Amino acid sequence: MTEFISSKSVRLDQELASKLNIARNQVINLIKNGNVSVNNKIINKAGFNLNLGDKITISTPQISEIQSEFKADFDIEIIYEDDDILVINKPINLTIHPAPSVKEATLVEWLKQNGYTLSNLAGQERAGIVHRLDKGTSGVMVVAKNNESHANLSKQLSTRDMGRIYLLLCDLALKENCVIDRAIGRHPQNRLKNAIISNAKPSKSAFANILTSQNKLINLVAAKLFSGRTHQIRVHLASINRHILGDDLYGFKSNSAKIGRIFLHAYILRLIHPRSSQIMEFKATLPSEFYELIGKEFDKEIVDESIKADILCDIFNDISNWMYYN
Incomplete structure (x- = not known):
């Protein structure tokens, strides 16, 4: 469960997209699936108007394991790990998350196949993904292991x-x-x-x-x-x-x-x-x-x-x- 207070009078979907740093269509899915409450009342309308000080609660189910046709048969260096975050050294030629055009295992599939608990604020295909690196770029990335961490790290990106x-x-x-x-x-x-x-x-x-x-x-x-x-x-x-x-x-x-x-x-x-x-x-x-x-x-x-x-x-x-x- 993730909670925060509305910082201004604004549409619910706009506030969530800003706070969580995720795409608007992902926000809309959260709302339509009944995962978003305002002042303890479930809201199913993306255009719901918030008031300053409204309490927004996001409740999302645990991620269930999804079988992939692609086996993530490669190693990734773990730089740091605790209960909230995982920091990796991403190798080159690795795509971050699945998409219709991607015909190989991705970082998300590697994470799932290796048993990591991940946030799902951005949906199951982007489980844990707070920020991305291009396929051809290597280097340090942080992955969120729960929704509270995801929301917090997303806010740090925006601020x-x-x-x-x-x-x-x-x-x-x-x-x-x-x-x-x-x-x-x-x-x-x-x-x-x-x-x-x-x-x-x-x-x-x-x-x-x-x-x-x-x-x-x-x-x-x-x-x-x-x-x-x-x-x-x-x-x-x-x-x-x-x-x-x-x-x-x-x-x-x-x-x-x-x-x-x-x-x-x-x-x-x-x-x-x-x-x-x-x-x-x-x-x-x-x-x-x-x-x-x-x-x-x-x-x-x-x-x-x-x-x-x-x-x-x-x-x-x-x-x-x-x-x-x-």
Whole structure:
């Protein structure tokens, strides 16, 4: 059971979508299934008007195991686990949740097949999923093991109390550290891509140069997200003519098949524990192929020093004077 107080006079579905950070159709399903009460009365109407101070209660059944035609026969590194959250180091080429177009086992299926208890605020197909990483992106993710944790972590995403820092390799150095504040929406001609589109969803990222390779051809860049759009880092970089190594979808010009992956890794995740309120920081070790390429192009000792968590977090503490793109 999850409870919170309405912060303003607004439609019930709008308040739930905002508080839980889930899609509107998922909110509507919760309401239609009788899982939402306002002031202890079940409400089945998505457009129900809330008043400031109304008590909203979400009661959802435990997730039942669903048989999948795909066997999740792979391993995932567990960074941290307790009764409320699971933090993993997601490998590349792993889709987060099932969809009609996905013909292989996903992270959600791996979680279920390995017996994890998961939240179901976002529905069974997205059980436990608070935020996502692209299929080709590796790195740290937090999974919610109950609905209270899911609601709390979702709120942290919307209030930016949850911090995420990525490492990437790109083909051109940034002119200087920068903030890109450009709305992102579906690409009008290519359904596989997103693009910068006026009046689409607000999207903000910050990028910092870390190191440039000795031959000046590869650059190690850190990125921090202030929103969570699909392909956000990739779209924002492409908008300033920078491309992640291996990312031919967004304009990288080289032999992507030979490179073998998109060199984007979710490196650091900071959050407030949903039960203890303790500030926690998790780091996902760089994959071997990422580190091997770094070793060929950079001095490893300098890299290791430059990507220490405290150093990277300090870089993004004050971005007020960075170059600003909007």
